[in-house]
Amino acid sequence: MIKSIYRLSIIKVCILVLLGSYSCQNNATNSSTIDAGVNAKIDSLVSQLSLAEKVSMLHGNSKFSTAAVERLGIPNLKLSDGPHGVREEILPHAWDPAGWTNDSSTYFPTGTALSATWNPSLALATGEALGEQARARNKDILLGPGVNIQRTPLCGRNFEYMSEDPLLNAVMCVPYIKGIQSKDVAACVKHWAVNNQETNRTTVDTYLSERALQEIYFPAFKAAVQEGEVYTIMGAYNKFRGVYCCESKYLLRDVLRDDWGFEGIVISDWDATHSTVDAANNGLDLEMGTVVDNYDDYYFANPLIKAVENGDVKEEIIDEKVKSILRVMLKTNMFEANRNAGSYNTPEHYQAAYNVAAEAIVLLKNDKALLPLDKNQIKSIAVIGDNATRKHCEGGFSSSVKAKYEITPLEGLKKELNEDVKVEFAQGYEKTSQLNNFVLSANNTVNEKLIQEAVKKAATCDVAIIFGGLNHDYDSEGLDRPDMKLPYGQDVLIQEVLKANPNTIVVMHAGSPVDMSSFANQVPSIVWGWLNGSEGGRAMANVLFGKVNPSGKMPFTLPVKLDDSPAHHLNLFPGENNIAKYEEDILVGYRWFDTRNIKPLYAFGHGLSYTSxxxxxxxxxxxxxxxxxxxxxxxxxxxxxxxxxxxxxxxxxxxxxxxxxxxxxxxxxxxxxxxxxxxxxxxxxxxxxxxxxxxxxxxxxxxxxxxxxxxxxxxxxxxxxxxxxxxxxx
Structure with a gap:
């Protein structure tokens, strides 16, 4: 064992000598000289690799890692889900938790919440904290941010994405990327491209005009490449104009490489690779997967070696891919002894999560100036709703976070209030849906018993606060919602509580629009609370009681009804015969509502304040x-x-x-x-x-x-x- 460790140490020394102890933070030399020197060293290293060794670097050898080439001291790449928190460790070859006790993360507000701050400095702070935590967990690539346009209110991954607007997406994603990569971790912007629905996501074929692509769906990705200098990009599941995204020459070579100058790694989404020759020749670099048990059977494993030997793929193409991987390894200082060590769940990370959560909260409506509440003027509060006590960190599949802690709204309110204010909790509605293997079986039957309990408590309190909205059975990877309705009979709950107590505040926790038309004109105050991270409950309490003046703005339009949204008004979602046609073209989100003179419930960019x-x-x-x-x-x-x-x-x-x-x-x-x-x-x-x-x-x-x-x-x-x-x- 000692001899083995010694031999690996010697190899590391040799590789550092070969690479000239390159550091991406070395500013003493002209950057063009550095690039030339680095490229020469990469070329030298590639020349020493056998074909089998090269190909071993181009596919997964576990669920979230690639193979190392120990002979030359080339480390393996370790990836992690983590657009808003580094995912818990799983077993190398299964999706079951590894059972670690030290893999809890800070849970950051999700993508729509971050975007609702309209504050790029908070995106930078989020990225920096995520990068530090990824390095502390020994990760090299963090799979985020997601920047796909929110085309439909029903998309299950809207909560991960940022906005319906390309500029807001672009402005918020660039500092996020820079923050992650400043900590020697590669960000991975996803999902490239036009991945705007989860329905039939692995097979749906999307068609849209070139103008809509360039003006609406490309800008955030382009900014990620050219301004954020993102190191990796994830190819999407869907087809684009008849070709799977992970083998699309137009997307991977013509646009990314030739037009935008991308030099990093194109990574497939897990099991999004469908060919060897086309994917290799057209620009995919790294195949990751979930289903195949034998990693040698991946498209980019033994079949790729055979394709090279048969002349279907030139070895120069393989070299391009290996060079891209080595370039990212160098930029993240993977060969350096003094690589950023990172840090984990620090007070600074918790503060960063709180800052985002506090600025993300949107005050949609405040008639009668019911908010902010004055703890000196009220003696009792009825806190109602399953979302008052539900934690959202461990949900959404790839967005799941094993949070160190998550403060719920009820916990936040109790910590904020002194003993003079009585807090009465009633569940109000019951989570009855079940989500298994990306299939939702929902039972939206109204629970009369829970409603009556809530009404009784609301009637005896000075103020009632209903915490409703969605959870990760609805805001989730893998499926789109069936409609925009609030689940679990929440509409009935809100109406009945409002009758019992006119001083009712409704707080919606969701990453996507919901139908509020049945109560929006009657409830005096409405707050949008998002899936708001570890500190969400504390931030919510501070907003409700005026310690924080709300400043969030909606990053998407809240329609009165689903049919007001363009893809649904035109009956385009989810498509026919597995083909999705984006015939609304450039009129996405508020562009549609304003141009077609359709009044939304709450507009893009809307958000009130306690001041004027x-x-x-x-x-x-x-x-x-x-x-x-x-x-x-x-x-x-x-x-x-x-x-x-x-x-x-x-x-x-x-x-x-x-x-x-x-x-x-x-x-x-x-x-x-x-x-x-x-x-x-x-x-x-x-x-x-x-x-x-x-x-x-x-x-x-x-x-x-x-x-x-x-x-x-x-x-x-x-x-x-x-x-x-x-x-x-x-």
Whole structure:
């Protein structure tokens, strides 16, 4: 054993000498010189590998790892699920938990919650904390973020994704990626591409225009590659224009490699590989899987060796893939003795999770100024609903987190309140659905006994707070919801409690829209609480009692009814004959609602505050610009209330008389502004004139129309407060 350890140590020393102790953080040399030197060293290392050794690096040898090449000191890659927390350890060759006692993680608010903060600095802090925890668990690649567009309210993975808007997706994912990768861990942006439904996800074939691709579905991925410099990308399950995504030359080579300059690893989703020759030649680098027991039988194992020997795949193609893997290993300092060691469940991580949770919470409605509650003015609270006590960390399949702890809303309220305020809990509704092997069997029968208990307690308390919404039987990988209805008879519960106590607050915990039309106009206060991480309960209590002024904004539209949403209004979801046609084209989310004059229940970007803000003195840097110039727009924001708070200034554009279909407005920039009560700040939002372009399919290029553009300032997509006109010349 001692001799074996000694031999491995010698190999590590040799590899470090061969690679020149390369560090991606070495800034002393010109970057082009470093790149040339690194490439030369990678070439040297690849030249020493046999074909069998190369191929062994291109497929999994456990559920979440690849093979090492010990002869040359090349380590294996260790991957982990973890868009909002490093997943618990599982057995190497099965999905059962490994039974570790030290693999609990900090559970961070999910993707939609993070995006609801509209605060890129929190995305950076989240990424940094996740990277540190991944390194402490000895992981090399963290499988996140998910940046697919929320095309339908029913998509089971909406909670993981960020937004219905491509710009908000892009702006939030870039710092998240940079945060992870700053800790010597590769981020893995997913799922590439147009993976917008879970129904028939492994076989559905998606068709959409090139313009919709470029304007709606590509921007976040492009930003991840070109701005975030993401090291890895996960190929999606679905087909795209008749070809599986993990063997699509258009997606993997033409767009990623040739157009965007991606140099990292393209990883298949687990069991998303369907061929050897096509997948290898068209750009897939690493095959991961779940079903095949013998790893040598993977498409990228013995069949790939045979394909090379038969001349169907050139060995140069294999070399490309190995070089991509080695490049990521170098960038994450996997050969370095002083690689970032990481840290685990630190107070800083908990604080980062709390900060996101607090800023994510959205105040949708606050009639009668029922919120914030004053603990000195109330003597009793009825806390009602299964979600008041339910923990959401261990759910959603690949998003499951074995959390060190998760504070529920009821726990958060009890910690916040002193003994003078009596807290009465009633379950209100019962979780009766069962989720097995991605199949949901739901029983939405109203539980009259639980409702009567809730009504009785609500009637005797000063205030009733109902914690409802969804759980991971509905917000989950592997299945889409059957409809937008609240499960378990919650509509009846809310109506009955409201009759018993008019001072009723409804809190929705969900990562996707739900139908609130039966009570939204009657309940005085509605709060959107998300699946909000380890500190979600504490953050919720602090918002409800005014320690935190809510500043979250909705990252997606809340429709009145499902048929108002584009894919459902046009009867396009989930498709016919396993083909999904995106005929709504660029009119996704608020673009559809605004352009078609359909009033939502709550608009994209909507979110109230306990204070008030005034926008004034909007001005442009210049009234006429050329296509190569930058546009700056200044606006003064004043906190006119008596409470410190934050507002999100949102900049939209509109072009009248366009030659092509344009949505009524498009988000172009935003900034979150924190202001003390009574203070004023002038902020500047900047956009490049070329960012107002549309994608012209006939020339396969971006085209900027000359004309007069309205630049509109508001605090939601349906609340535009100021505007200025800028003229763009060719």
């Amino acid at each position: 803000f005034d926008f004034s003195d909007v001005s442009l840097s210049q009234k006429e610009v050329s296509s190569s110039e930058e546009i700056s727009i200044n606006v003064t924001v004043t906190n006119t209330g008596k409470t410190d708070g934050a507002e999100v200034v949102q900049l939209y554009s509109h072009l009248e008389d366009s030659k092509v279909l344009r949505s009524e407005k498009e988000l172009r920039a935003f900034k979150k502004v924190f202001l003390k009560a009574g203070t004023t700040k002038t902020i500047t939002l900047k956009i490049d004139a070329k960012d107002l372009s549309y994608f012209e399919e006939s020339t396969n290029s971006w085209k900027l129309e000359a004309g007069n553009y309205q630049l509109m300032i508001g605090n939601s997509s349906d609340n535009i407060l100021l505007s200025k006109e800028v003229s763009i010349n060719q």
